[in-house]
Each structure stands twice: as structure tokens, then as C-alpha cells.
Amino acid sequence: GAGVSQSPRYKVAKRGQDVALRCDPISGHVSLFWYQQALGQGPEFLTYFQNEAQLDKSGLPSDRFFAERPEGSVSTLKIQRTQQEDSAVYLCASSDRTSLGTQYFGPGTRLLVL
């Protein structure tokens, strides 16, 4: 299909391990967002790209979190030295230039840090 895809869908990591989460947005969508969603909570904004430019990273919880979108398409969220509190669903969303609030979400990556 032509939706947002994320990989892996599930990731189990040992505490201290580095992980990389991938997002493929809808083709042509200039805006890409990363969210963290804990159980029973709404999505919490992490960071936002417009094309390859990271315009807002105010939601990244620590310097262990890093995101990039080098060619303005695929994005990777990297978490270094994972901690148990990093366990959550990481959602990626994309939107086109014209729609401010219509974001199309991927299925998410469920990260469990043991």
C-alpha cells in the first residue's frame, strides 16, 4: 500500500543496547513527525522534519535520542544506551504541505527494554 510504514514492528532490547527505528513516510509528504506513546497515554511529540530539516526536536527526552532524515524521505530514530523507561510505542506520521492537522500514522514500533 501507499501508507506510512515502520520497521521493525516489535523490538526487544537489553538495557544499554542501541536501537534504530525506521519510518517510510507517504511518498511526497514533506512533513514527518515522531511520537512516543506510553500505555494508556496520548502520543507525545518527539521531533518534526520538513523535508531534511529538523525544525523542532524539543520533545526528545534526552541526548540519547537522535533522529535524522538525510534525504527528506526515510527517517530513522535512534536511541542510544536504552533504558527501561524508553519502553513505549514509537509512532511516525507524515503529512503533506497543505494539511496542517491531517497526519497519517504508521503502525508504530513497540519497543520493550529489559
Place this chain on the structure above:
Amino acid sequence: RKEVEQDPGPFNVPEGATVAFNCTYSNSASQSFFWYRQDCRKEPKLLMSVYSSGNEDGRFTAQLNRASQYISLLIRDSKLSDSATYLCVGNAGNNRKLIWGLGTSLAVNP
């Protein structure tokens, strides 16, 4: 205090009931609001945008009261398939960053 607040529920209603959710926001600069729906273990999906004049989409009606800074969602003639979490969302001023409420859980029972 969160910028967007919702009653988490759960709301348990029988099929055919009318149910209303309210949401309040604290950032008076927010211009655009939305309701998203999220099914269990699924990603959020846009349900509808919210306009100052109020808007209706079938059984769903959304309203925005800027003076009181709240948004509402009304669901008429509830269906079993309406069971989900409803997320109230506002933009952070005039940029593309969205601020999400915690969601209101709805269970429609037969």
C-alpha cells in the same frame, strides 16, 4: 497542567446512545483542532477537524468554543464499532506541531 486535557473515561454506553466528550486547551494561540480515533493497539486516525462554526459528519458533530477554550465531540446513535479511544488534538500556535490529549476511552455495549 497539560496543554490539552480530556476526561480519560471510560465511558460505557449502550448501543444507540448519544455520548459527548469535552476537551479543554490552555494555549489561546492554538488555531486548529482535530479529533483522532485510536483503536486498541492501532495507530491514531483522523476522525474530523473542528471548525469554529461547528461541523457534522454523519453521526459525529464537533464544536469549538474559543471563548471558553474547549472542544466537543458528539456521537449520536452509538454503534459497537465506535468503541475506541478518542484523542483531542490542537496545534501549538501557528506551526505544525500538534499537542495531543490523553484520550477518552469509549466502550459501546450491546
